[in-house]
Amino acid sequence: MAIENSIIVPAYHEHDNIRPLTTRLFAALESEASSTELIFVDDNSNDGSVEEVDALKAEGFNVSIIVRTTERGLSSAVVRGFMEAKGKYLVCMDADLQHPPERVPALLHKLHSYAFVLGTRYAPGVEMDKDWPLYRRIISSGARTLAVPLTPVSDPMTGFFGIQKEYVTKAADHINAQGFKIALDILVKTGIPSSSIAELPFSFGVRTVGESKLTGKVMIFYLEQLKELYIYKFGLPAIVGVLLALVVLGLFALVLLVKMVV
Ligand SMILES: Nc1nc2c(ncn2[C@@H]2O[C@H](COP(=O)(O)OP(=O)(O)O[C@H]3O[C@H](CO)[C@@H](O)[C@H](O)[C@@H]3O)[C@@H](O)[C@H]2O)c(=O)[nH]1
Numbered sequence: 001m002a003i004e005n006s007i008i009v010p011a012y013h014e015h016d017n018i019r020p021l022t023t024r025l026f027a028a029l030e031s032e033a034s035s036t037e038l039i040f041v042d043d044n045s046n047d048g049s050v051e052e053v054d055a056l057k058a059e060g061f062n063v064s065i066i067v068r069t070t071e072r073g074l075s076s077a078v079v080r081g082f083m084e085a086k087g088k089y090l091v092c093m094d095a096d097l098q099h100p101p102e103r104v105p106a107l108l109h110k111l112h113s114y115a116f117v118l119g120t121r122y123a124p125g126v127e128m129d130k131d132w133p134l135y136r137r138i139i140s141s142g143a144r145t146l147a148v149p150l151t152p153v154s155d156p157m158t159g160f161f162g163i164q165k166e167y168v169t170k171a172a173d174h175i176n177a178q179g180f181k182i183a184l185d186i187l188v189k190t191g192i193p194s195s196s197i198a199e200l201p202f203s204f205g206v207r208t209v210g211e212s213k214l215t216g217k218v219m220i221f222y223l224e225q226l227k228e229l230y231i232y233k234f235g236l237p238a239i240v241g242v243l244l245a246l247v248v249l250g251l252f253a254l255v256l257l258v259k260m261v262v
């Protein structure tokens with residue numbers, strides 16, 4: 001059967017999550033399983049992930065693994081997976097089961113009618129796992145606030161989303177594959193209108209096996225990515241103009257304050 005759907009999973013040291021993700025995903029897909037491929041994009045983890053994928057393939061699952069040896073990084077791994085995908089409908093999700101495979105069919109269903117479907121953790125009826133650490137919640141909401149001027153979506157930080165392949169192809173030359181926030185980059189660079197974007201609430205789980213790869217370096221990458229996206233969206237002169245206006249307003253307020261006090 002022709003492949004309609006491609007599920008792309010960036011994976012680094014995720015050996016223990018590969019089997020549960022694959023079996024849960026294909027079980028959830030039911031009749032759509034035969035038209036779906038699952039692609040892991042691994043950065044030379046050397047942890048038995050390749051052998052696990054081979055075993056799953058031998059059991060009949062349509063799963064493959066791309067092993068990159070000269071590149072590293074979440075977003076560039078996703079871009080690589082998108083480029084290799086055969087399907088018209090592309091889904092990106094994490095390997096660590098924080099994105100429930102059982103929500104993929106609903107996401108694919110919406111993707112038939114919308115160019116972009118965003119898995120959101122900020123919607124009525126869904127919740128963060130209570131065990132998600134407070135410091136991660138604070139970082140996430142700060143990062144989310146900084147992205148507000150860039151996109152109207154409720155969860156620009158999400159790593160769980162779907163996109164029709166034609167839109168990736170159009171944006172391919174502009175996507176910044178450096179950082180962790182590929183959904184945000186695609187949303188800004190493709191300029192997909194709000195009317196073509198749907199949201200799908202999901203409950204964000206806690207990683208139970210393996211470790212998060214979020215580091216200070218990743219946060220710096222995020223700030224650099226934001227700078228690039230602001231310039232991309234609003235243009236450098238507009239950004240400089242707003243900054244200058246803020247400085248002038250600040251000085252004006254300071255002068256008023258000094259006059260009131262003196
Ligand atoms: N190939 C590859 N995969 C990577 C790399 N770094 C991380 N990954 C994979 O990318 C996924 C997310 O990485 P985590 O380490 O689990 O990230 P997180 O801190 O839990 O962040 C997640 O939550 C965010 C929301 O707060 C998401 O926005 C983000 O995309 C990610 O899903 C996992 O499948 C992980 O193996 C890398 O350098 N290379």
Ligand SMILES: [Mg+2]
Pocket residue numbers: 094096098207212
């Ligand atoms: Mg994670």
